[in-house]
Each structure stands twice: as C-alpha cells, then as structure tokens.
Amino acid sequence: xxxxxxxxxxxxxxxxxxxxxxxxxxxxxxxxxxxxxxxxxxxxxxxxxxxxxxxxxxxxxxxxxxxxxxxxxxxxxxxxxxxxxxxxxxxxxxxxxxxxxxxxxxxxxxxxxxxxxxxxxxxxxxxxxxxxxxxxxxxxxxxxxxxxxxxxxxxxxxxxxxxxxxxxxxxxxxxxxxxxxxxxxxxxxxxxxxxxxxxxxxxxxxxx
Numbered sequence: 343x344x345x346x347x348x349x350x351x352x353x354x355x356x357x358x359x360x361x362x363x364x365x366x367x368x369x370x371x372x373x374x375x376x377x378x379x380x381x382x383x384x385x386x387x388x389x390x391x392x393x394x395x396x397x398x399x400x401x402x403x404x405x406x407x408x409x410x411x412x413x414x415x416x417x418x419x420x421x422x423x424x425x426x427x428x429x430x431x432x433x434x435x436x437x438x439x440x441x442x443x444x445x446x447x448x449x450x451x452x453x454x455x456x457x458x459x460x461x462x463x464x465x466x467x468x469x470x471x472x473x474x475x476x477x478x479x480x481x482x483x484x485x486x487x488x489x490x491x492x493x494x495x496x497x498x499x500x501x502x503x504x505x506x507x508x509x510x511x512x513x514x515x516x517x518x519x520x521x522x523x524x525x526x527x528x529x530x531x532x533x534x535x536x537x538x539x540x541x542x543x544x545x546x547x548x549x550x
Contacts, residue, residue: 363404366513373396376524393530399418419463500515
C-alpha cells in the first residue's frame with residue numbers, strides 16, 4: 343500500500359494541496375482549545391494529551407490528505423475512545439484498575455456488533471454515551487446526556503457532508519470538528535470531575 347497516496351474524502355476538497363480544505367483544517371482548533379481547557383483541570387493531563395493527539399491527527403489529514411495521515415486521524419480518535427472505555431468502569435463504578443481495562447475488549451466487541459448491523463466506531467461511541475447517561479445518576483447522567491446530544495448532532499453533520507455538496511460546496515465536515523471538540527471536552531470533563539471527587543473522598547473514607 344502506498345501510504346503517501348492522495349485521499350479525497352470530503353466535499354470541501356477539490357484538489358491536492360495544503361489548503362485544499364481550509365474550513366476543515368481550521369476547525370480542528372476546536373480540539374486544541376478542548377485539550378488546553380482539559381489540561382487545566384485536576385486529573386486532566388492524560389485526557390488533554392489524547393485530545394491533543396486527535397488535533398494533530400485530524401489537522402495532518404485535512405492538510406495533507408494522504409493515507410498515512412488518514413490512519414493517524416482515525417487511530418488517535420480510537421486511542422481516546424479505548425482509553426475512555428478502559429477507565430470508565432474504574433472511575434464510575436469503582437472497578438479495580440486491572441479489571442477496568444477489560445472495558446477495551448468489551449467496547450471492541452460492542453463495536454463489532456454495531457458494525458455488523460451497519461454502524462461503526464462513531465455510532466458505537468454515541469450509543470456508549472447514551473448508555474452511560476442511562477445507567478448513571480445525578481450530575482453524571484446530565485453530563486453524559488449532554489455529551490450524547492452534542493455528539494449526535496455532530497455525527498449528523500459528518501454524515502451529511504457529501505449530501506450537501508451541490509448546494510453548499512464547503513460541506514458540513516467542519517461542523518463535525520467544532521461539535522466533536524465540544525463532545526471530547528464534555529466527556530473528558532465528566533471523567534476528570536469524577537476522578538477528582540474520588541480523590542477528595544479517599545482521605546475521609548480511609549479515616550473512618
């Protein structure tokens with residue numbers, strides 16, 4: 343496989359070149375802003391780095407439009423999702439860290455089932471957020487419900503990109519970036535706030 347081969351996957355891109363997708367490229371700043379915001383949160387460093395990698399991968403893809411940059415784009419998103427699947431059971435249900443990592447094969451199996459029904463990684467991630475909102479309570483439910491709602495709209499813009507080319511040549515993929523940056527911020531914030539609250543509660547628990 344030629345990893346430097348040109349990839350034309352979006353409505354906005356009409357030819358090779360660094361600025362073939364100006365809106366798609368610049369809208370990646372939403373990921374950078376999300377990464378910086380999460381970095382400043384207690385327990386936010388790992389999530390911030392992962393969101394930063396999404397920024398780098400997506401920016402490289404929409405600037406270069408090659409197979410290797412497309413793989414980096416998808417790969418960094420997958421890393422974020424799998425890390426979240428790994429830490430979620432530990433953070434929200436107190437599962438031991440060693441067992442919590444089983445969330446990765448569980449999510450991959452779930453994604454395979456969704457794919458067999460015509461979906462894929464993004465649909466399984468959306469369903470995961472919806473499930474989190476259903477099984478959790480209080481502020482956690484509200485955070486994941488909001489993240490699921492934003493991601494649902496975001497995914498619709500990603501899907502509509504080629505459909506609107508005739509009437510809107512810029513496409514809608516840049517809106518996917520803007521809303522997906524917000525989704526990653528909301529999901530990461532839900533996890534960092536939970537991690538911080540568990541740390542704050544630990545001294546009082548151990549002192550009883």
